[in-house]
Amino acid sequence: MTVTDPCKGAELGLQAYLDRTLTPDEVSMIEVHLGECSYCRDRYHFEAKLRDTVRTVCCGDPVPEGLVDRVRLHCRDCG
């Protein structure tokens, strides 16, 4: 990362950090910064929480009862 403002650099690296696609050097650079900057730390925590929330909400969508039976029926009728 070639950004001189470390907070800007942390913001640019946030998604790749959470995706675990950074190099070990980049990871340690960000972690050193997060260790000393509560501004960025709060925002990293928030982003991780947001991802969890999106995943939990959407994966909790109820699946209609009898879906598989209706699929089988549909495929028998049309297949």
Place this chain on the structure above:
Amino acid sequence: MFVGADSVTGVTEREGNRVADPTMASAADARDRVRFEDDALAHADQLYRIALRLTGSTQSAEELVQETYLRAFRSWRSYATGTNLAAWLATILRNIYLDEARRQSRRPVIESLDEQGDYYLYNHLAETAKEPQEAVLNRLAGGAIVDSLADVPPTFREVIVLVDVGGFSYKDAAEILDVPVGTVMSRLHRGRRLLKQALAERTREEKE
């Protein structure tokens, strides 16, 4: 509603390619087919949730899932055993969805939106909300997140849906979408930023 969609299933149709002699080979074939159907149907919940977030309606989602299985069962021989069955099914589902979107001329487009940085939602909440940001998130959870996801343009939404809802790896998502892994990641990053902007909009509306 999805019945009769143009056949862009991403799989090779091999109907009529049946074994001519209905003896032991066909009995084994029938067993394979039953096993294939059972294996495929084990992914019904996962496919339904993807379909729900793509179409936005429970009825369309169920129709999309039914049509996906219909095509999958018809072309089951083109599935290469040992490869990712869920990803194979998701590819069919997504192609049917795109066909339908095209027929209704809702062709997914990349919309140009002013894009904010990754701290945008947090900063917005920090300026406007009277409660801690994570508390806002807990309160927003549910309806607002689903609605905000629906606000994200389809090109970006489908990547979020495949990765976060479908649980597919970037590599699988790249195969399903037929784009390079780098494209999956850039669309995912952009989609996540757009989702945060949509959420910020919702908290703004909430206050008004």
